[in-house]
């Protein structure tokens with residue numbers, strides 16, 4: 001039995017941070033970072049059956065063209081993803097009354113619709129990137145037995161190529177769900193490795209008033225290649241989503257609208273339009289499958 005200090009439930013039986021009960025979520029789940037992006041998606045739904053919000057975790061479940069979909073904001077960063085995916089998994093794979101893991105496990109389909117900065121000059125602002133791999137530069141996944149699902153060869157090649165300082169922890173590499181990749185891909189999507197940082201400024205090579213440990217890191221990431229893949233973009237959630245989903249048996253895919261190009265130093269003139277287009281694209285693909 002999982003103790004009440006380990007799996008915390010609210011007085012109404014919902015999971016602690018997400019405020020959700022099992023009946024509130026669909027098997028197809030869209031993650032966004034920004035809580036204001038939830039309604040940018042659900043505004044297109046035929047009906048909404050459930051809404052809740054606690055802190056940055058806003059959730060709505062409804063029907064879009066006959067398909068039941070949950071849209072949820074995760075806030076910013078891998079630490080939040082740890083909470084969101086563990087609590088979502090508890091909703092489907094742990095009996096919240098007996099506090100025992102279920103025998104028959106459920107696989108959720110999780111698609112992130114995010115924003116991100118491109119590292120490549122030829123992946124311009126307002127384009128879309130599908131993450132074939134997540135490269136975790138943060139250490140959240142290292143609390144788990146992540147080697148079971150990580151691409152150790154690519155990890156080692158990245159550490160060598162960047163002369164990575166292992167005092168920052170060892171990066172890990174996790175692949176997307178091939179099932180979701182096939183469902184969503186098209187020639188509109190750039191594909192590659194998405195690097196996930198544990199912060200926005202120093203951890204992504206931004207210098208304001210603080211010196212950073214490796215000023216050349218973005219340039220080194222820019223020319224890293226492994227097995228025909230290059231690092232396309234840098235954001236703060238993808239590797240965490242891929243790692244926990246792989247360990248728990250869920251399918252995950254991360255899509256990002258590129259709103260900044262770090263190679264050319266440019267920022268989208270209309271970032272909301274790029275995100276709106278990615279939302280429309282994803283919803284359309286989801287209901288066609």
Ligand code: R1P
Nearest residue numbers: 033034076077114115235236
């Ligand atoms: C930083 O501004 C945030 O934006 C990006 C990063 O991953 C980070 O969460 O994604 P979202 O727009 O999905 O939040």
